[in-house]
Amino acid sequence: YLQHLCFENEGVKRRVRQLRGLPLLVALLDHPRAEVRRRACGALRNLSYGRDTDNKAAIRDCGGVPALVRLLRAARDNEVRELVTGTLWNLSSYEPLKMVIIDHGLQTLTHEVIVPHSGWEREPNEDSKPRDAEWTTVFKNTSGCLRNVSSDGAEARRGLRECEGLVDALLHALQSAVGRKDTDNKSVENCVCIMRNLSYHVHKEVPGADRYQEAEPGPPGGATGSQRRRRDDAGCFGGKKAKGKKDGDMDRNFDTLDLPKRTEAAKGFELLYQPEVVRLYLSLLTESRNFNTLEAAAGALQNLSAGNWMWATYIRATVRKERGLPVLVELLQSETDKVVRAVAIALRNLSLDRRNKDLIGSYAMAELVRNVRNAQTPPRPGARLEEDTVVAVLNTIHEIVSDSLDNARSLLQARGVPALVALGAASQSVREAKAASHVLQTVWSFKELRGALQKDGWTKARFQSATATAKGPKGAPSPGGFDDSTLPLVDKSFDGEKPGSRDVIPMEALGPDGYSTVDRRERRARGSDPAGEASEKEPLKVSSVAVCS
Incomplete structure (x- = not known):
């Protein structure tokens, strides 16, 4: 009663x-x-x-x-x-209860529910067929609980990563969902969100991460890098191979990476950042119609491709080799704001790979510019992109045109300059105006383009006026309660950091820690x-x- x-x-x-x-x-x-x-x-x-x-x-x-x-x-x-x-x-x-649940209940929730209902077996029988996940209410509730607690911070992430069998079981459940083409339900959404959260800061937090750190990248090599682009790169976007090219030649063209030799299979938290997970996330991005699942899968790729460690390098290259770039570019057309934002930032991280940067510049620029236009003139009432999403798109454009004359040309061909100037002039957001201004400054810095710009009626003064518009009142806080410290500026070098040295790039600036890529x-x-x-x-x-x- x-x-x-x-x-x-x-x-x-x-x-x-x-x-x-x-x-x-x-x-x-x-x-x-x-x-x-x-x-x-x-x-x-x-x-x-x-x-x-x-x-x-x-x-x-x-x-x-x-x-x-x-x-x-x-x-x-x-x-x-x-x-x-x-x-x-x-x-x-309830935030203060998250660690309480982890401390008292994680082992029980994992071993009583997640592992048995996921279909994963610690010691599978080689003669038996792998079991499928069971999408029970108990599994949905438990995965929802773990999804919430996985957003609590570094200590919570460490506890979940190190819980024996949890990551293995979640991956098995997701692979089962993809195999059965059953990717739209709440349990799958919860599992992908947990994986996205546990992938946050893996390059800093997992045991032994220091062994895989790489040197800070220097400047990407100027415009000459983009001039090395080969026609065969179209294969990454479903195009045909160049005449006479064999599969072996194509593999070499994709900078085949030698993965570390293993004496035994990866397990536990190691599975979070193995290149093999790329195919799983790309399958979810292709098959699912659940916008929360799409956002989380793109966010997982965003997290895994961040940071200066060896596994991020492998992840970036694997996304290209698995034909993942066109999957992401297509999702820039999504009508769901948070999906566009997550995909845009994932593309920005992936463009730290020079080959990816060239391809994204060629094949994604038109969609990125279309989103800039949509920020000013929404395709339907109430469909204007949120400030965070507009800034994410602008940051991505800036990343791919920096040090790339070819990509800057692609921006001009996509009629990006008029869209950027219009946004900078009309936007009520200081952050949007600043981000648009940084892109325009970068485009003007290419002397080879100034003739074409002037022919179209653009002058240096117009680009400088965009800069002035972007500055806003000195010391004024960002609108909407956001702090630029949790959302990187368009060019990290403006903060005194080397270009390309960015950490995880946020999807949202949420909470005091700015855990933008965890589920808040x-x-x-x-x-x-x-x-x-x-x-x-x-x-x-x-x-x-x-x-x-």
Whole structure:
């Protein structure tokens, strides 16, 4: 009856807490009668649902998390397991509870739910067919819980990465989903988001990362690098090989990389950054119609291609060799803002590979410029790109035209200069105007292009006026509560860093740590569309007799 009263009734929830009913319910999770345990857990699930965090804190303070974990270990009734994991999913949306859940429940959630339901086996029988993942409600709830806690910070990421079997099981579940072409469900979305979060800062945080660090890259070699572009590169975008070229020649043309020799197969957190995961993420980007899954898969590639370590170099090259660049370029046409943003920043990181940079300049420029135009004149009402997305697109354009005369020419051919000038003049955003200005300055710096620019009526003064517009009031904060320190400037060298030395490039500047590539819930506080972002299990509506699903 209490469970029924609490259904979407904030007043009743508050009254239960004030009357100290939560400690009583938590105590009943250890009751000898199974029906009492089930009813108590159902009430806690409804009481823990919603944005009001007071009930979540009260459940924590009376030992609710350890009690729920004990019940999960003991329960064999599927309905009880659904209730327990649903309650933990609700609790995991509360920041102070994330590490509590990891400390008390990670091992149990992994070994009781994620591993067995994923189909992954530690020691598979060579004669038996690999098992498929089971998309049960318990798995969905548990993966949703782990998705939330994986966004908590470095300590949380370390705990999840080092949990035996977790990464292996998540990857197996995703491979199963791709194999069955079942990539749009919530469980897949949760798994990809966890993988994206655990890929954040792998180049800094995983054990032994120092061994794989590479020297800071110098300037990419001026315009001559783009002049080395071969016609065979069109093969990366589905074009035909040049006449007379054999497969071996083509492989050499793609700068075949010698991966480190292994004495045994990669496992655990090592699987996060193996080049083999590229094919999985590209399959998800190709097959899925779930925008949250698309954003997370692109974000995972973004994270893995960041940083100055050997594995990022391999990831960038593997995306090219797996024909992943055209997949990403096509997604720049997405009608979903966050997908465009994630893809744009992934392309920026991937362009740190010179061959990728040349290809992206040739084949992505038109779509990037189209998004700049859409920032001024949306294709439909209410479809204007968010500030973060516009800046991400501009940053990517800047990256691919820097030190590349050919790519700068591609920008001119795509009618990018008029679009950039118009955006800089009309935008109400200081960040957008600044980013557009930096691109224009870079284009003007190519003396070989000034004749063509002047022929089209552009003058140096016009580019300088764009710079002045971008400056804005001295010391003025970025609009929307964003801090430029969490979103890199268009050219990192403006911050005193060497070009190409960037770290992970954010998708969003969220939270005090700027964990832009981990899955954060504060988007709702900023008024973004929460569709598909349910961070909690919906409450249970019950009759006086039975629980209704």
